[in-house]
Amino acid sequence: MDLALLRTFVTVHRAGSFTRAAALLGLSQPAVTSQIRTLERQLGRPLFLRRARGVTPTTIGDELAHRAAPHLDALVEITEAELDEESGVRTLHLAGPPEFTSLRALPALTPLIAQGLALRSSFSADTDETLDGLAAGHHDLAIVTARPRGGLLAAVPLCDEEHVLVAAPRWAGRLGPGTLRHNGPVVLEQLPVVEVHESLPLVSRYWASVFDSRPAAAGAVITPDLRAVLECAVAGAGLAVLPRYLCEDALERGELVALLDPPVPPLRTYFLAVRTGTLALPHLARAHEVLLRAAAAW
Secondary structure, three states, X not given: OOHHHHXXXXXXXXXXXXXXXXXXXXXXHHHHHHHHHHHHHHHOOOOXXXXXOOEEEOHHHHXXXXXXXXXXXXXXXXXXXXXXXXXXXXXXXXXXXXXXXXHHHHHHHHHHHHHOEEEEEEEOOOHHHHHHHHHOOOOOEEEEOOOOOOOOXXXXXXXXXXXXXXXXXXXXXXXXXXXXXHHHHHHHHHOOEEEOOOOOHHHHHHHHHHOOOOOOOOOOEEOOOHHHHHHHHHOOOOEEEEEHHHHHHHHHHOOOEEOOOOOOOOEEEEEEEEEOOHHHOHHHHHHHHHHHHHHOOO
């Protein structure tokens, strides 16, 4: 059986779409369709059911993918390991939220540069956009805040990010003990808010978790970068909800004050996502392992 046909079949199986598989393989969609039809003729059985959106594998298709994919991934691993040794430099394309990727992921990966890894990064706080880019082959690894669905992408939990409600000391001094816990929404309406979006995503998540309510205020400062939110909060623009890793130094210096210490702090989980099968590539596997090890201390 032609290995090229099997490779195309496994890619379609994982992608769930001839169009997406064609993009990943660098082929035209008619070429992918033709290869799948050729393989189906050789086997004498249909491998996919055509749907309005993509394809669904038949029972035979699922069985073949389950049996063939590990062997194809192993062949890719052998081939890519040889290329690694010959070329010396491989490029890793990493995508993720700007702040976390800049302050956590990229510094953790820099030791791999001495081993011949070149790093390229792109930033987006939109998980759907990042996963679409990963599925389309624009990224090799992606840090996202939701586990992807389907067979094309795979993900493992990377770390949990604790969120802290903070403000400059002058704002904290106006609040009496217990005020936020019992009258959180009311206080929110009275204080300026610094956020990353008009919808107040971080504040809303915090209020839902801690107060079981929704905020009813508008943002005084809206900026799409959490580092800018941090600086504005330190400057006294208003209260903000920030990841602890980002505001820890400002808290220790007394530039910010944690307004509340809930028994169960709100958390957001980051996932490390890849296209299924690509961890057979040695440079991606090394980067994946390095990030998981580093995240244990985050």
